[in-house]
Amino acid sequence: MKSQSVAIARDNRRETGIVMALMLSAIMVLMSALGAAAQERPTSFADLAEKISPAVVNITTTTVVSTNAGPQGMVPEGSPFEDFFRDFQNQGPRESSALGSGFVISDDGYIVTNNHVIEGADEILIEFFPGGGTPMEAELVGTDPNTDIALLKVDATDLPFVEFGDSDTARVGDWVMAMGNPLGQGFSVSAGIVSARNRSLSGTYDDYIQTDAAINRGNSGGPLFNMDGDVVGVNTAILSPNGGSIGIGFSMASNVVTKVVDQLREFGETRRGWLGVQIQDVTPDMVDGIEGLDVATGALVNAVPDGPAKDAGVMAGDVILSFDGAEIENTRELVQIVAEAPVGQEVILDILRRGETVDITVTLGRRETAQASMPGNEAPMEQEAPAAEETELLGLTLSEISKSVIAEYGLAPNATGLVVLDVAPLSDADSKGLMAGDLITQVNQQDVNSIADFSAIVEEAKDGGRKSVLVFVNREGVNRFMSLSLVE
Structure with a gap:
């Protein structure tokens, strides 16, 4: 009996040892996985900053401001202050300077920045980071106030440059890095994460990446990089009660910027597609009143002025469900996808009309030159009904x-x-x-x-x-x- 008990005890210890070994192995695997995940978080941004910083530039603009339009008759004639105010009013033009940021996108000197950085400037100077060097005068190639993007050009070759990345791959929580000239302090780097996607501020074509990477005045026009060193956004705006960064910054998504830049580079202006409809979102409470619609989706046409859509037969009350094969969930989607389509392209609209699906082919016009107007008829009524019920x-x-x-x-x-x-x-x-x-x-x-x-x-x-x-x-x-x- 004693030998049997000893054998059983040995078996128990052996099983316990096996279980403990398995548990220890599982813990080591888990710790290894956690360690690998932790290594995905960069220990330093120094290498990335050193690699891409030569393509980031400081932008200084100069604007001539007249001071001769000041208030007249501020003091009565003969006053001892008359000469002082006359000299003040007749100082003549003076120069006003502003600072911003930008980045080089080609070795032959094309530079992207914000429109509001260079708007109204008489002179635009570019200074490279780091190290400065002699400022270079830049030529304005074109601007797009709708997306607040401007394209500049300097006369140079073999410049360091950065490339645009696919902003659609940027996920909430991804690391990003901003570069620029905040508050005129010179080259500066800040890092954070993508806080939100597809933010809309006030523009028709807005598609902003929200980030908590510090962005301040002077950062406008600078790049927002992903960890591969690709530009996924152009730093444009901040939300702040005091004018400084509180961790809510906005960068125009690169997939919007690249299309604008390509057009500015080719034409010196934007050329957006134009459908020619007035539209509104389909709300959930409308679904029951629209025959053939089960969910709140699409863009509801509420007016069709003279233009491509009217020529093609689109009518008020139509619900646009898709544009050239791309499903449309709301009006914002339709506006953006139409704007990105080439002028003159034939597209097929999938339309819901009184419970039936209709395909209509439309040849897009150009938004910038469209002069749509609602038809009017001022002819008086022939006669009045005997009594209005x-x-x-x-x-x-x-x-x-x-x-x-x-x-x-x-x-x-x-x-x-x-x-x-x-x-x-x-x-x-x-x-x-x-x-x-x-x-x-x-x-x-x-x-x-x-x-x-x-x-x-x-x-x-x-x-x-x-x-x-x-x-x-x-x-x-x-x-x-x-x-x-x-x-x-």
Whole structure:
């Protein structure tokens, strides 16, 4: 029995040893993996900074400012201060300087910066980092205020330069490095991470990378690098209550910048595609009122002025679902993809129209030269209907068109539809912002010229189990779709 007990004890110790060995092996594997992950975080940015800094430049601009336009008659004639103020007013032109940053993108001297850095400048000087050297005078090749990008050129060869990377590969949390001339202090490097993507500030073509890498005044126009040394953004703006960096900076994404730079380099100006439609987003409450649409997607056309889209047959009420094969989720996507398309290109629009999908081929125009205008017809009405009917429906007091209504609300003489006379407080129509004087011309993409038309479409929608209808509203010449609930 004793020998049997000893054998069992040895077996237990052997099993325990095996388990401990396995656990130790697993811990070592885990620690190795964690160590490898930790090594992905750079221990220093010095090598990267040394490699790419020769292509980063300081930009100094000089602008001649006149001082002769000062206030006159500040002191009465004969005053002892008269000569002083006369000398002050007649100082003549003076020079105003500003600082910014930029970076070289080719060995023959093309340089990218912000438009606001060089806007209105009479002289642009480039100084290379580090080491300075003799400043070089730069020529302005072209600008794009919409993206705040400018392209410069210096007369030089064999310059150090950097290349653009694919900003779409930049992920939130990736390391980035900013270079430039913050607050006029000279060459400076700051590092951080990508804080957010696809930020929009105020422009039509905005696509900003947000970063917490320190960006201050003077950094404008400088590059934002990824860890491969490629430019993924152009430092443009900061969000700050005090004018200094608080860790919220914005860089225009390189995939936007490269297209602008290519056009500036080739033409000296931008040449964006133009479709010629007024559009709005499809909101979730509109979906039930748009036949054939199941989710809030696409761009809803609310007006089609003279232009490529009208020539091709696009109509108000159409929902643009795709542009040349690229699905469209919202108006911002459509605006950007159209702008990037070549002028004169034929594209196919996938359109939802009254429950059916229609393909329309459009030849794009050029946005910069487009002079679209809404057609107008000032011809007076032939005659007035004997009596304008009024009714209350969906929280709206509606009236058919009459001369008195046209005069009261300043409508066009040839206006059609129903006029909103009043909106019930706390109604869905009130919450959507409908107002007296609004003109409703369509309901569920069907023309309405009478109270009977409106009522019939509403009843049809209710019978079909819909919870809302889509109304087409014109307010002072501006068209917009709105969804009105049928649930009381």
